[in-house]
Amino acid sequence: MERVLLWNVCAVFVLLSCNAVSAQTLTSTYYQEACYWGTCQSRLSYRAQGEPTLQGIADLFGVDFYDIMGANNLDITKANTLANSKVKNGTIVLIPIRCECINQVRRTNQTVYRVKKGDTLFTIANDIFVGLVPYPEIGKVNNIQDLDNIAADQLLVIPFLCSCPNITAPNPFTIGLTYSVASGDDLTKIANEFGSDATAIQTLNNITDSKSLQAAQIIRVPIPGCKANFSGGAQDGDLIVTKGAYNLTTPADCVQCKCYGDTPTMHCVPNPVLNVSQCPSLDCSTNLKIGNFTTKMEKDGCDVISCEYKGYLYMGKVDKPITQTKEPTCPAYPAVPGPNNLGTIPGSSGSTPGASPGSPGAPGGPPANSSATVLGSQFLLFSAISVAATSLLVV
Ligand SMILES: *[C@@H]1O[C@H](CO)[C@@H](O)[C@H](O)[C@H]1NC(C)=O
Ligand SMILES: *[C@@H]1O[C@H](CO)[C@@H](O)[C@H](O)[C@H]1NC(C)=O
Ligand SMILES: *[C@@H]1O[C@H](CO)[C@@H](O)[C@H](O)[C@H]1NC(C)=O
Numbered sequence: 001m002e003r004v005l006l007w008n009v010c011a012v013f014v015l016l017s018c019n020a021v022s023a024q025t026l027t028s029t030y031y032q033e034a035c036y037w038g039t040c041q042s043r044l045s046y047r048a049q050g051e052p053t054l055q056g057i058a059d060l061f062g063v064d065f066y067d068i069m070g071a072n073n074l075d076i077t078k079a080n081t082l083a084n085s086k087v088k089n090g091t092i093v094l095i096p097i098r099c100e101c102i103n104q105v106r107r108t109n110q111t112v113y114r115v116k117k118g119d120t121l122f123t124i125a126n127d128i129f130v131g132l133v134p135y136p137e138i139g140k141v142n143n144i145q146d147l148d149n150i151a152a153d154q155l156l157v158i159p160f161l162c163s164c165p166n167i168t169a170p171n172p173f174t175i176g177l178t179y180s181v182a183s184g185d186d187l188t189k190i191a192n193e194f195g196s197d198a199t200a201i202q203t204l205n206n207i208t209d210s211k212s213l214q215a216a217q218i219i220r221v222p223i224p225g226c227k228a229n230f231s232g233g234a235q236d237g238d239l240i241v242t243k244g245a246y247n248l249t250t251p252a253d254c255v256q257c258k259c260y261g262d263t264p265t266m267h268c269v270p271n272p273v274l275n276v277s278q279c280p281s282l283d284c285s286t287n288l289k290i291g292n293f294t295t296k297m298e299k300d301g302c303d304v305i306s307c308e309y310k311g312y313l314y315m316g317k318v319d320k321p322i323t324q325t326k327e328p329t330c331p332a333y334p335a336v337p338g339p340n341n342l343g344t345i346p347g348s349s350g351s352t353p354g355a356s357p358g359s360p361g362a363p364g365g366p367p368a369n370s371s372a373t374v375l376g377s378q379f380l381l382f383s384a385i386s387v388a389a390t391s392l393l394v395v
């Protein structure tokens with residue numbers, strides 16, 4: 001088979017390769033994002049193969065289980081059950097992973113795979129890691145001379161291609177997702193699946209003809225998110241959370257920050273499964289916790305006292321300034337979207353799909369239902385809020 005290599009000297013390289021490996025033939029097109037420095041949070045779109053557990057997926061990619069919970073908006077109060085719940089074959093799970101700059105290309109360096117008997121670089125790249133990495137790249141970063149010759153028990157770094165947002169671009173903040181195109185996909189479908197925008201995907205990937213999209217092509221999808229507006233000096237001041245998801249922050253995961261709304265806004269509350277002995281105080285006053293507010297009607301209007309999480313400081317302290325405002329009427333506690341229904345384990349008691357009981361203090365929080373962008377039972381994230389758990393988990 002012919003091998004075509006296109007090389008651009010611009011900010012982005014396009015590499016089009018057509019590889020022949022005996023019967024295992026796959027044409028894959030992928031971008032390599034050029035870089036000079038820096039790292040960022042990114043996501044991989046992993047299509048579950050077989051029926052792995054969430055903990056098994058975390059172990060496969062070498063990422064933190066609680067970070068997977070957050071990236072997919074899974075119910076933190078059900079973490080123990082979910083860790084060992086099986087995920088249906090084909091379900092997309094977002095993998096939060098650090099994107100680095102290695103040899104002037106954006107790649108991850110967090111996943112180490114131990115070769116099993118019968119594996120080839122091709123099957124590792126395409127079957128185990130579902131086409132999220134071009135197999136010659138595995139050979140390249142692991143200095144494998146003969147791509148057909150790997151040994152059982154050999155440890156391989158799996159360098160997923162990844163993407164960092166253009167920090168000079170205007171808001172809203174995005175997180176780069178690596179996606180392997182499935183047959184039947186088009187840009188609009190992919191955009192809807194991840195709450196992204198077809199034109200933005202097209203531009204980011206330098207796709208001139210949107211009909212040229214091919215199955216197994218690796219593309220980058222910018223997912224909208226929101227950035228923390230924490231105090232200067234906060235250790236988690238660079239926190240970005242994707243829309244519809246959450247992040248557990250502070251060293252002991254004491255605070256849960258969610259991102260929601262049309263103009264995505266971050267709102268932080270105490271982690272509902274606090275590790276009390278490990279956490280600093282999250283009380284702003286005797287009856288006020290971070291992320292909450294109190295109201296008191298007076299003759300001249302309503303006194304609203306609120307307290308916001310403004311970041312984790314050195315010396316184990318949390319910045320949590322109290323503010324007081326006067327409003328004509330007392331605001332109600334708006335609801336913040338609840339966790340992904342996947343958190344509702346079939347047959348478990350006390351399941352509360354949809355909105356969590358009003359987490360107050362969230363200005364203008366939308367109702368819990370999501371919408372048009374729902375993709376059937378394939379997706380954890382954006383179907384997240386409305387797809388029934390039973391369709392995602394293997395009972
Ligand atoms: C999982 O689904 C894929 C298609 O997404 C299919 O090719 C594969 O055979 C399925 N695997 C199992 C174990 O059902
Ligand atoms: C990638 O990770 C390995 C450890 O798994 C480390 O030895 C290596 O230095 C890292 N490479 C880069 C470029 O950071
Ligand atoms: C980053 O964004 C800025 C502002 O929108 C733009 O001028 C610049 O070309 C972008 N850089 C890249 C590499 O896309």
Ligand SMILES: *[C@@H]1O[C@H](CO)[C@@H](O)[C@H](O)[C@H]1NC(C)=O
Nearest residue numbers: 008010011012013014206208
């Ligand atoms: C985008 O693709 C066109 C043609 O395919 C090419 O001429 C151009 O240099 C590419 N731009 C970038 C930034 O890679």
Ligand SMILES: *[C@@H]1O[C@H](CO)[C@@H](O)[C@H](O)[C@H]1NC(C)=O
Nearest residue numbers: 228229230231232308310321
């Ligand atoms: C960020 O927080 C400061 C106070 O700490 C506030 O004055 C400012 O308006 C906030 N900015 C945004 C974009 O919310």
Ligand SMILES: *[C@@H]1O[C@H](CO)[C@@H](O)[C@H](O)[C@H]1NC(C)=O
Nearest residue numbers: 041067096236239247248249
């Ligand atoms: C969540 O935030 C913490 C603190 O900023 C960060 O270390 C961690 O990587 C974040 N996790 C994800 C999945 O973004």
Ligand SMILES: *[C@@H]1O[C@H](CO)[C@@H](O)[C@H](O)[C@H]1NC(C)=O
Nearest residue numbers: 079252253273274275276278
């Ligand atoms: C709570 O703290 C203990 C002790 O450090 C730790 O083993 C456990 O994983 C923590 N739990 C959570 C949910 O972070």
Ligand SMILES: *[C@@H]1O[C@H](CO)[C@@H](O)[C@H](O)[C@H]1NC(C)=O
Nearest residue numbers: 269270289291292293359360
């Ligand atoms: C916020 O305050 C209200 C009213 O005092 C209370 O019912 C609610 O449980 C509080 N929520 C949190 C997350 O502290």
Ligand SMILES: *[C@@H]1O[C@H](CO)[C@@H](O)[C@H](O)[C@H]1NC(C)=O
Nearest residue numbers: 365366367368369370371372
């Ligand atoms: C959410 O659902 C309720 C009733 O089911 C409906 O009234 C409301 O308009 C919906 N909101 C959105 C944003 O779809």
